[in-house]
Amino acid sequence: MITVNKLFKAYGTKTILSNVSVGFPARKLSSLIGPNGAGKTTLLMMIARLLEPSYGDIFIEGSNISSVSISDYAQRVATLRQSPGFNLRLSVEELVAFGRFPYSKGLLTPEDYRVIDEAISFLSLQSLRESYLDELSGGQRQMAFLAMTIAQQTDCLLLDEPLNNLDIKHAVHIMRALRRLCDEQGRTVILVVHDINFAANYSDHIVAMKNGSVYRAGSVKDVVTEQRLSELYGLNFDITHNKRGCLCNYFNSSGELE
């Protein structure tokens, strides 16, 4: 369980987040949704400790995260930022091995190798094991990074737009993997996602943000309604349900855009 209490973030006079208090339930998949500039990523980065809040506290299982050392925190929370870029020539296996750093500090034990194998086979990446990252497609790369995050064996995973630039098949693949992490391994997953349909069909919990504050937080049924989404995005929504899930249609929004 991660709880955020009265969180503020400002750069100079520009306020990014104001008075955000919200909880992310344990062993559930929570999606942060909302328009660009709503502060979703900022909130996620503060939970990841990549940004310092201007004011306010974040708690993990009741303890303030600023009282946990960075190296201990890496054994509890793993973060994947969008499209991490670096100029290293790494194979998939070497990248995933980095996920063991919080435990092994660079000297891999047989246990570490077992976890690396597990993470790679969890995402069915065995065939790409020896491939170099710069030879992979965007979707495969994203899977490799996710495997590293999984190998970190943390209770909580934070992902910043993991579906960015992916084709629909890789997007479904990633979301299914995240769903399985929750259901099979009891991990807590928090992600920022722009595709409202993925959020609606794969999440347990949704936090909708607008203009730096929480617009609405709750179950999918509670948040994903035509009226709430219309208010959130300023678009007309048409939500249909069938046995494969729900579909939010906003493509041919009637009326003028704001």
Added chain:
Amino acid sequence: MSSFTAGVSRHAIWVLVLVLALAFLLVRSDFDFDYVIPKRMARLTAMFIGGVCIAWSSIIFQTITGNRILTPAMMGYEAVYLLFQSLLVLFMGTQSLVVLGPNSNFFLAVLMMLGYSWIIHRWLLRNGRNNVYVMLLLGLVLTIVIGTFTQFIQLKVSPGEFSILLGFSQASFGRAEPWQLLTSAILVVLVCLAGYKTLPTLDVMSLGRDQAISLGVDYQYSVRRYLALVAVLVAVSTSLLGPTAFMGVFVANMTYTLAKTFKHQMTLSIGCAIAVGMFILAQFTVEHIFNYRTTVGILINLVCGAWFLVLMLRTRGAV
């Protein structure tokens, strides 16, 4: 399999360096153990110390900044060194050589550069700020400003004094006294041992700030620590040999191509071998082929540059 071949090449390159070192010591020495060989031994030690300093400082610096065309020299260290030497000559003239003596000059230069790096790190990393690019910009601008100022001073001094300055502005292995060699060696060994323990952290830092923090690295602390380490190494090598300018860029990039791994345990070792090998080769050529009619600096830039270009072309930009 890949680690096996890489392991072989690491040892092979060190064997090559040792062969070069032996050749440097013995060729045309007439086995004169009283004068020629001890003198060459001193130069060789200077090359080893300088090579280690340059390889470590450049590779670590490039990892921290996530950039492959920068060396710590661009942070203004060499400019500060030259400014110090220029000021000495301006105010004390040729007397400065006598008044200070080589040892005090060496230690003062080391202290000056450490002081300089302490000030810029302190100022730029204050209150948890960490913008390496601002630091680089400042270093570059300072290099230009100090460099111009140094040129101005050089115009003010007499031709004799100018030739002294010229000597300081070119890398040379013969300048170092045994005392300086010993102190430098101890300093470098201590610093490298301290750095060696945390090399896996450096590997993680090459993934970038966010990923490193997410993997449990205290990034702020580690950056400071490694910048301090780089500062000591650059200060030692510059005071010992003089400015080496772009050699670090060549050494680091050739290392990445040859090592075929990102692990610093490997790249630092190969980097040291390349740097030392380059030095020996250049000095050997200067002594035996060019008869001191050219300088090590010129040769190194020429040879390194050519080799680097060949590597670039042969690996088609995969450097």
